[in-house]
Amino acid sequence: MSKAHIHTYDICTLGMGKPASENIQVIRFTDYLAAHKDIRFPHRHSFYHLAFFTKGKGAHTIDFERFPVQAGQLYFMIPGQVHSWFFEGQVEGYVVNVAASFFNSFLQDAGYVERFPFFSGASAEGVVMLPAEASTEVEVLFEKMLLEIEATEAYSYDMLRLLLLEMFVKVSRVTRKSDTRQEPPYNYVLLSNFRKLVEQHYMQMRLPKEYAAMLYVTPNYLNAFCRHMLGKSAGEIIRDRVILEAKRLLINADTSIATIAYQLNFADNSYFTKFFKKYEGMTPEEFRKNIS
The missing domain is CATH 1.10.10.60 (Homeodomain-like)
Known part of the structure; x- marks a missing residue:
């Protein structure tokens, strides 16, 4: 893929051989990186893209702003943002790709997810450095999501929706606590x-x-x-x-x-x-x- 062209990925394109009928994917970052080597070039997604790092370092550019990659860091990207990665050595963590419509059948308010501060579309607001305790809790949630995505249990996708929403709330509380301003x-x-x-x-x-x-x-x-x-x-x-x-x-x-x-x-x-x-x-x- 040429660096002179921004490629737009949809969830099916990044399916890694698995169907995405429910418009969600949960993948370990090492597997995701091995399957999609072109993500080092600028590209964008037609869905929400989350990346959580538990090991490794490098750099991540989102809409032409550069951020250092480090363990305990959680990235939230909205559809349409242009981004690219550069890694130094091995990285570990998780990726979640989820369509905006994934929550529509579950929530009466179609705009509920957009209310979380990290989905504002501002690059810096979508980069969250979690403290150790919160990082451990979020990693547990990602592991539970991996189990659910592979499960054939009843209501697996509803459980994925609950786990994602729990993570959004936990991370939102962490970011609000770190903000010294208490806005109404x-x-x-x-x-x-x-x-x-x-x-x-x-x-x-x-x-x-x-x-x-x-x-x-x-x-x-x-x-x-x-x-x-x-x-x-x-x-x-x-x-x-x-x-x-x-x-x-x-x-x-x-x-x-x-x-x-x-x-x-x-x-x-x-x-x-x-x-x-x-x-x-x-x-x-x-x-x-x-x-x-």
């Missing part, structure tokens, strides 16, 4: 709603006032709120999403800069180039050369 619940709801709107409309809507109107708050309040929660203004968050998509598209060498500018709804190629250079310190062409 409605702040997380507002932040989640804003991020969802940006994800849906960033191609066409670039002004904070447009999102503020949809959220029934003032533009000043939205900007102050975003600075409080994320250290960035609402405008910066919208802009960062546009730049991220530009970077994702620029990996595909066969797509011209002019086409990317058009896809991102810029008036012309020149305006897109100036916008990208202003915030990234290099032109789109230079960025493409640096990652090739």
Whole structure:
């Protein structure tokens, strides 16, 4: 697979000879790595991708942010994120691939899973370093999931749903405890709603006032709120999403800069180039050369 093209995997592609009729896979990382050597190149998934490490080191790049791999680390990735791995020596751990629809028959709230902070889509928020006690508890849950995925017992997939949700809750509690700020619940709801709107409309809507109107708050309040929660203004968050998509598209060498500018709804190629250079310190062409 060429590094100049982002390949998108679905669960069936990564099935390792096993059916994925229930849209979930649980695999030891050593087996996963042996079967899918191309994951060292940038690629993306059409499903939620979890990786937990119990041994080894290296680096993991998610949406062009680089993180060191170490034991006790748990990665949560949402569909569409571009990522690649680089490992030093042997690594051990677990991988879970799960489609968003896996929980739909089990939960009345289709958006329940998205409420967990590590599924925000922000790369750094999806990387969790677990303390020793929590790491042991999570490893036990992964082992139980491995048993269930191989079982022919009744309700095995329902048990997998329960085990995954238990893990999500445990990890969420750990991350909340490590956050010294005690935000009221409605702040997380507002932040989640804003991020969802940006994800849906960033191609066409670039002004904070447009999102503020949809959220029934003032533009000043939205900007102050975003600075409080994320250290960035609402405008910066919208802009960062546009730049991220530009970077994702620029990996595909066969797509011209002019086409990317058009896809991102810029008036012309020149305006897109100036916008990208202003915030990234290099032109789109230079960025493409640096990652090739």
